[in-house]
Amino acid sequence: xxxxxxxxxxxxxxxxxxxxxxxxxxxxxxxxxxxxxxxxxxxxxxxxxxxxxxxxxxxxxxxxxxxxxxxxxxxxxxxxxxxxxxxxxxxxxxxxxxxxxxxxxxxxxxxxxxxxxxxxxxxxxxxxxxxxxxxxxxxxxxxxxxxxxxxxxxxxxxxxxxxxxxxxxxxxxxxxxxxxxxxxxxxxxxxxxxxxxxxxxxxxxxxxxxxxxxxxxxxxxxxxxxxxxxxxxxxxxxxxxxxxxxxxxxxxxxxxxxxxxxxxxxxxxxxxxxxxxxxxxxxxxxxxxxxxxxxxxxxxxxxxxxxxxxxxxxxxxxxxxxxxxxxxxxxxxxxxxxxxxxxxxxxxxxxxxxxxxxxxxxxxxxxxxxxxxxxxxxxxxxxxxxxxxxxxxxxxxxxxxxxxxxxxxxxxxxxxxxxxxxxxxxxxxxxxxxxxxxxxxxxxxxxxxxxxxxxxxxxxxxxxxxxxxxxxxxxxxxxxxxxxxxx
Numbered sequence: 001x002x003x004x005x006x007x008x009x010x011x012x013x014x015x016x017x018x019x020x021x022x023x024x025x026x027x028x029x030x031x032x033x034x035x036x037x038x039x040x041x042x043x044x045x046x047x048x049x050x051x052x053x054x055x056x057x058x059x060x061x062x063x064x065x066x067x068x069x070x071x072x073x074x075x076x077x078x079x080x081x082x083x084x085x086x087x088x089x090x091x092x093x094x095x096x097x098x099x100x101x102x103x104x105x106x107x108x109x110x111x112x113x114x115x116x117x118x119x120x121x122x123x124x125x126x127x128x129x130x131x132x133x134x135x136x137x138x139x140x141x142x143x144x145x146x147x148x149x150x151x152x153x154x155x156x157x158x159x160x161x162x163x164x165x166x167x168x169x170x171x172x173x174x175x176x177x178x179x180x181x182x183x184x185x186x187x188x189x190x191x192x193x194x195x196x197x198x199x200x201x202x203x204x205x206x207x208x209x210x211x212x213x214x215x216x217x218x219x220x221x222x223x224x225x226x227x228x229x230x231x232x233x234x235x236x237x238x239x240x241x242x243x244x245x246x247x248x249x250x251x252x253x254x255x256x257x258x259x260x261x262x263x264x265x266x267x268x269x270x271x272x273x274x275x276x277x278x279x280x281x282x283x284x285x286x287x288x289x290x291x292x293x294x295x296x297x298x299x300x301x302x303x304x305x306x307x308x309x310x311x312x313x314x315x316x317x318x319x320x321x322x323x324x325x326x327x328x329x330x331x332x333x334x335x336x337x338x339x340x341x342x343x344x345x346x347x348x349x350x351x352x353x354x355x356x357x358x359x360x361x362x363x364x365x366x367x368x369x370x371x372x373x374x375x376x377x378x379x380x381x382x383x384x385x386x387x388x389x390x391x392x393x394x395x396x397x398x399x400x401x402x403x404x405x406x407x408x409x410x411x412x413x414x415x416x417x418x419x420x421x422x423x424x425x426x427x428x429x430x431x432x433x434x435x436x437x438x439x440x441x442x443x444x445x446x447x448x449x450x451x452x453x454x455x456x457x458x459x460x461x462x463x464x465x466x467x468x469x470x471x472x473x474x475x476x477x478x479x480x481x482x483x484x485x486x487x
Contacts, residue, residue: 003321003322003325004155004156004158004322006321006322006323006325006326007154007155007322007323007325007326007329008326009326010323010326010327010329010330011326011329011330011333014194014330014333014334015171015333017190018171018187018190018191018337019171019174021186021187021190022174022186022187024186045269045270045273045274046189047186047188047189048261048264048265048266048270048271048274049273049274049277049278050188050189050192050193051188051189051261051264051342052258052261052262052274052278053188053192053196053278053281054188054189054191054192054195054334054335054338054339055188055255055257055258055261055338055339055342056088056252056255056258056339057192057195057196057285057335057338057339058139058142058143058146058335058336058339058398060142060146060394060395060398061285061286061289061335062146062195062199062289062312062331062332062335063146063149063150063309063310063312063313063332063394064142064146064309064393064394064395064398065286065289065290065293065395066289066290066292066293066296066308066311066312067293067306067308067309067310067311067393067394067395068293068308068395069227069289069290069291069292069293069294069297070293070294070296070297070303070308070311071293071297071308072227072234072235072236073224073226073227073228073229073231073294073297074227074228074290074291074294075229075230075231075236076290076293077286077287077290079235079236079241079244083245083248083249084248084249084252084282084286085278085279085280085282085283086249086279087245087248087249087250087252088249088252088253088278088282089274089275089276089278089279090249091249091250091252091253091409092253092262092271092274092275092278093272093275094413094417095253095259095409095412095413095416095417096253096259096262096271097262097268097271098416098417098484099111099114099259099262099263099412099415099416100262100263100265100268100271101268101485102114102118102416102483102484103263104263105482105483105485106118106482106483108263109260109263109349109353110129110256110260110346110349110350110353110354111128111132111256111259111260111350111412112124112125112126112128112129112132112256112350112353112354113125113350113353113354114263114483115128115411115412115415115426116128116354117482117483118415118416118479118480118483118484119415119421119422119423119426119475119479120423120475120476120479121423121426121427122358123423123427124411124423124426124427125354126354126355127426127427127430127431128408128411128426128430129350129351129354129355131404131407131408131430131434132256132346132347132350132408133347133350134404135400135401135404135405136255136256136257136343136346136347136401137347137379137382137383137386138386138397138400138401139255139343139397139398139401140340140343140344140379140383141383141386141387141397142394142397142398142401143335143336143339143340143343144165144168144169144336144340144383144384144387145165145309145387145390145394145397146309146332146335146336146394147164147165147168147332147333147336148161148162148164148165148168148387149161149309149310149313150310150312150313150328150329150332150333151164151329152164153310153313153314153317154313154316154317154325154326154328154329156317162388165384165387165388166384168333168336168337168340169340169380169383169384171337172336172337172340172341172344172380173344173376173377173380187337187338187341188338188341188342190334191334191335191337191338192334192338194330194331194334195331195332195334195335195338196281196284196285197331198327198328198330198331199285199288199289199331200284200288201327202288202292202316202320202324202328202331203287203288203291203292205319205320205324206292206295206315206316206319206320207295209319209320210295210299210319216291216295216298219295219298219299220294220295220297220298222298223297223298223301224294224297224298224301227294227297228294237449237450238449238450239447239448239449239450239451239452240450240451240452242451242455243451243452243454243455244452244454246406246454246455246458247399247402247403247406247452247454248402250405250406250409250458251401251402251403251405251406251409253409253412254405254406254408254409254412255405256346256347256350257339257342257343257345257346258342259412260342260345260346260349261342289312292311292312292315293308293311293312295315296308296311296312296314296315297311299315299318300314300315300318305393306390306393306394306396308393309393309394309395312328313328313329313332316328344376344379344380345372345376347375347379348372348373348375348376348379349372351371351372351375352368352371352372352375353368356368356371400441402454403437403441403452403453403454403457404434404437404457406454406457406458406461407429407430407433407434407436407437407457407458407460407461408430408433408461409458409461410429410433410458410461410462410464410465411425411426411429411430411461411465414426414429414465414469416484418469419480419484419487420469420474421465421469421475422468422469422472422473422474422475423472423475424468424469424471424472425464425465425466425467425468425469425470425472426465426468427468428464428465428467428468429461429462429464429465429468430461430464431464432460432461432463432464433457433458433460433461433464434457435460436456436457436459436460436461437453437454437456437457437460439456440452440453440455440456440457441453
């Protein structure tokens with residue numbers, strides 16, 4: 001059997017299992033919006049954890065982080081992993097759990113729908129939808145770019161970047177549009193196990209091919225010693241480090257596809273168990289990702305800019321055989337699909353419930369589901385066009401989206417934690433945060449101490465929330481009580 005055939009066989013087996021899981025979920029999915037979009041709000045600890053973890057892990061981690069470590073070294077682990085491991089569970093507790101309870105009380109299915117009901121303002125829902133859509137679309141692009149890039153490298157160009165990107169979108173559309181949330185969560189269990197298992201296996205296998213962990217470290221010390229040094233320059237200076245910490249720790253709960261996963265939890269116990277597991281599993285994943293980039297710099301020198309996004313598949317192609325290369329591609333596809341399916345489902349649900357239902361008040365539940373499936377197709381087409389353009393590195397595209405999501409966290413937090421918070425405060429927060437972020441990215445606002453644009457966005461969003469709320473009347477007590485319960 002040729003190497004290309006072996007790779008293809010492994011990937012075909014992975015895709016077949018994914019489609020079978022999606023088909024079974026389709027048979028279990030009813031025609032109601034709550035069942036299609038939230039799987040009946042019945043996810044227990046294991047499925048919920050794998051769904052959240054699988055949705056959280058994208059080519060940003062599997063390809064973008066090795067690409068960043070290729071240039072900046074082992075310090076990338078400290079730049080991200082510890083902050084993420086602690087920050088994400090904390091935001092699940094502070095925002096996710098009260099939002100889950102409020103969504104269940106109100107029967108809300110999307111984040112935009114929840115906050116529109118909580119604040120008694122359709123305008124809030126539309127503002128959130130617009131922001132979620134604007135920042136999720138480029139993040140979806142990073143996922144598909146990652147899949148296309150890996151496939152092109154491991155098949156030595158026999159499967160082109162464009163063809164592999166189209167294939168991954170087609171498969172994801174098939175099971176997401178048919179099976180909804182239940183299909184995406186069930187496939188996430190399989191996909192999460194696939195990419196996590198391969199990353200751990202690849203870590204030890206590639207280290208062995210390099211002569212062991214000691215020999216790999218020695219090679220880096222000899223050929224690229226700067227990657228093992230502690231530094232406080234550039235991204236690791238206090239200003240950039242602290243502002244990136246804000247982005248990486250606060251952004252995940254503001255991913256609409258993550259918050260919807262939280263809504264699907266059966267109860268608070270399931271979510272608390274997820275918070276306990278998250279730090280441990282994230283460290284297991286991030287350590288290999290960083291070391292792949294560092295080892296790759298010693299092995300394959302000279303990659304510039306976004307070309308370093310390919311360092312992980314290049315290492316796999318150099319050191320592992322065809323079957324394991326097929327598993328590597330399946331692992332990256334798993335990471336891509338476990339996020340992309342959630343993003344497609346969430347954006348289509350918001351387009352249906354937060355936009356179309358307001359335009360067509362008589363829309364039946366069955367037609368909501370049909371509309372969501374059609375929106376999934378349209379979104380996929382838009383993503384494919386942007387993927388072919390490949391505007392920047394995975395890390396840079398993701399950093400842009402992360403910064404935008406952070407501007408929404410004051411509204412998400414205050415909406416479920418501060419009973420006095422108003423619709424005017426929410427809209428002022430979203431507008432001010434995004435305006436400041438745009439001005440900072442454009443270079444109009446200064447960067448004192450080297451802070452990143454996300455810092456300006458967060459400060460402006462907090463200020464807008466406080467000023468807008470102070471200048472507006474409190475929401476009616478019955479509206480607040482209906483969402484948050486008695487004071």
